[in-house]
Amino acid sequence: MQDPNHPEKFVPRGAIAFFVLLVAIGLVIWFGIYFLMLSRI
Amino acid sequence: MIDKFERNVIITAFCLSGLFIFSLLYAMGARKADVTECLPYDKSYETARVNQVDKSTYQIFYVARMWNFEPAIAYIPVGSEVDLFVTSLDVVHGFNIYNKNVNLMGVPGGVAKTTIRFDQPGVYKVVCHEFCGTGHQNMQAEIIVNFPKK
Numbered sequence: 001m002q003d004p005n006h007p008e009k010f011v012p013r014g015a016i017a018f019f020v021l022l023v024a025i026g027l028v029i030w031f032g033i034y035f036l037m038l039s040r041i
Numbered sequence: 042m043i044d045k046f047e048r049n050v051i052i053t054a055f056c057l058s059g060l061f062i063f064s065l066l067y068a069m070g071a072r073k074a075d076v077t078e079c080l081p082y083d084k085s086y087e088t089a090r091v092n093q094v095d096k097s098t099y100q101i102f103y104v105a106r107m108w109n110f111e112p113a114i115a116y117i118p119v120g121s122e123v124d125l126f127v128t129s130l131d132v133v134h135g136f137n138i139y140n141k142n143v144n145l146m147g148v149p150g151g152v153a154k155t156t157i158r159f160d161q162p163g164v165y166k167v168v169c170h171e172f173c174g175t176g177h178q179n180m181q182a183e184i185i186v187n188f189p190k191k
């Protein structure tokens with residue numbers, strides 16, 4: 001049984017990894033199109 | 042007290058938005074990425090023509106209709122800056138120059154304008170990329186960027 005006065009430290013590692021990956025993929029797609037646009041000016 | 046993870050996500054979102062906005066301002070300011078303009082319409086835009094404004098500045102007035110562009114071929118010297126004006130006589134047409142940063146709509150009763158530089162010689166294909174009927178797939182034009190005339 002867990003002591004309610006000293007709760008276990010919970011770190012949502014899976015959610016953090018998912019969020020970081022989501023942002024990274026978003027950046028790759030966004031800047032991929034962005035630099036393609038710049039190269040065509 | 043705000044949750045630590047929530048705070049980090051909010052900070053990340055603001056930083057990313059700032060990065061995107063800064064990148065767009067850089068492209069528009071320092072690299073002169075042109076944003077399409079919509080001009081007030083008048084009948085003169087229905088006459089397809091190529092104008093030379095000065096030594097290295099040209100205007101091309103495109104008229105789109107089912108299923109061709111006029112002028113179908115335009116000759117431009119290397120290193121020119123070209124103002125493109127596009128209108129349509131019938132339905133909505135697309136105006137896309139292959140491998141260039143140009144993506145316009147030809148709208149009847151409207152004029153789309155953008156400016157583009159041609160620094161590399163070559164044949165630049167213009168295609169209609171808005172489905173406009175049975176001849177849509179053959180609707181194209183060319184901008185031929187050649188070496189300056191001797």
Ligand SMILES: [Cu+2]
Binds near residue numbers: 107108135171173
């Ligand atoms: Cu068309």
